[in-house]
Amino acid sequence: AQSVSQHNHHVILSEAASLELGCNYSYGGTVNLFWYVQYPGQHLQLLLKYFSGDPLVKGIKGFEAEFIKSKFSFNLRKPSVQWSDTAEYFCAVNAGGNTGKLIFGQGTTLQVKP
Amino acid sequence: GAVVSQHPSRVICKSGTSVKIECRSLDFQATTMFWYRQFPKKSLMLMATSNEGSKATYEQGVEKDKFLINHASLTLSTLTVTSAHPEDSSFYICSARTGVVHTIYFGEGSWLTVV
Numbered sequence: 542a543q544s545v546s547q548h549n550h551h552v553i554l555s556e557a558a559s560l561e562l563g564c565n566y567s568y569g570g571t572v573n574l575f576w577y578v579q580y581p582g583q584h585l586q587l588l589l590k591y592f593s594g595d596p597l598v599k600g601i602k603g604f605e606a607e608f609i610k611s612k613f614s615f616n617l618r619k620p621s622v623q624w625s626d627t628a629e630y631f632c633a634v635n636a637g638g639n640t641g642k643l644i645f646g647q648g649t650t651l652q653v654k655p
Numbered sequence: 656g657a658v659v660s661q662h663p664s665r666v667i668c669k670s671g672t673s674v675k676i677e678c679r680s681l682d683f684q685a686t687t688m689f690w691y692r693q694f695p696k697k698s699l700m701l702m703a704t705s706n707e708g709s710k711a712t713y714e715q716g717v718e719k720d721k722f723l724i725n726h727a728s729l730t731l732s733t734l735t736v737t738s739a740h741p742e743d744s745s746f747y748i749c750s751a752r753t754g755v756v757h758t759i760y761f762g763e764g765s766w767l768t769v770v
Contacts, residue, residue, distance in 0.1 A: 577761075584763040585699075585748065631698060641687055641752030641759050645699045 543568045545634050547646035554622050555654050562617040562649050564606075564632030573635040574615040575643065576606055580628045588630075591615065602626070624655045658682060659751045661762035668739055668769055675735045676765045678749030684729035685751035690722075693746040693764070705732040739769040 548563035566572060573592040577585045589600025596608040606617045615632060632646040658681040668674045678688055686707050691699040703724050704712040711724035721743075723735040732751075736743050748764040 585761040587759075641750070642689060642701060642704055643699075643750075643759065644701070645691075647698045648696075650696075 543634060543644050545632055545644050545646035547630075547632050547649050549649045550647065551650045551652070553652045553654065556624055557621045558653075560617070560619040560622045560626075560651070562630055562632075562651070564615045564617065564646055565613050566615070566632075566634045566644075567613065568634065574606070574608060575633040575635070576600065576604070576615070576617050577631045577633060577645075578628045579631065579648075585631070588617070622651070622653050624653045627651060627653045659685075659749065659760045659762040661747075661749055661765050663765060664763060665766045666768070668767070670740055670769055671738055673735055673737045674739055674767060675733055676747055676749075676767070678732045678734070678751070678762050680730045680751045680753075680760075683751075683753050685732075685753065686729060687752045688726060688732040689750045689752075689759075690724060690732075690734050691748045691750070693748060695746075699748060702734075707732075736767065739767075741769045743767065744769045 544567045546565045575590045576588040578588050579585050588604050589598045591598045591608045599605045604619050606615055608615050630649045633643040635643050660679045662677045666674055688705040690702045692702050693699045701714050702717045705724045705726040707726045707729050713719045721737055726732040746764050746766055749762045750759050752759050
């Protein structure tokens with residue numbers, strides 16, 4: 542069965558620190574990969590997505606992610622975090638075609654201290 | 656841009672009663688919608704795939720007789736929690752797939768509390 546694993550459950554950083562959140566998936570075929578963010582009290586918002594082409598994907602708010610097929614990974618990065626980045630981050634996979642059915646990782650809580 | 660709206664955003668119901676949550680795509684037609692459940696501090700768990708004009712497809716372990724899904728039109732899917740119990744209390748989120756490849760929008764979610 543397809544699964545998504547996020548290694549970091551709770552990350553605490555100071556403002557201006559660099560961020561990298563790990564995401565690994567298990568599926569041998571073609572995948573579409575997503576990172577979503579959920580700010581406190583708000584709904585899920587798409588940060589970025591990958592489905593083909595350049596494995597380095599740039600998203601909103603300065604986030605980027607790199608798809609490394611050989612490692613089954615799609616790590617999220619940001620060079621310099623801000624207090625406003627405090628949120629829950631979810632990696633998700635849509636495996637096997639354009640079904641729209643997403644399998645989510647466990648989520649990572651990011652807390653940025655001012 | 657495309658918007659998916661859920662209603663109600665919060666609902667409290669008594670044990671044993673049923674409650675309906677609506678998911679609407681406001682400016683696009685969604686042949687397929689998805690219902691997720693999110694426990695506090697936990698990830699989203701896909702419950703079912705809702706297909707317009709046909710029966711929903713439920714994920715393993717989800718009781719289809721308890722969580723009734725109806726996709727009556729291209730812009731509306733409903734989730735009815737029947738004979739609700741306190742353990743059904745959760746955050747329910749829907750998403751809708753547009754005709755554009757890989758484009759999925761999420762609703763704001765609905766908090767259900769069963770007392």
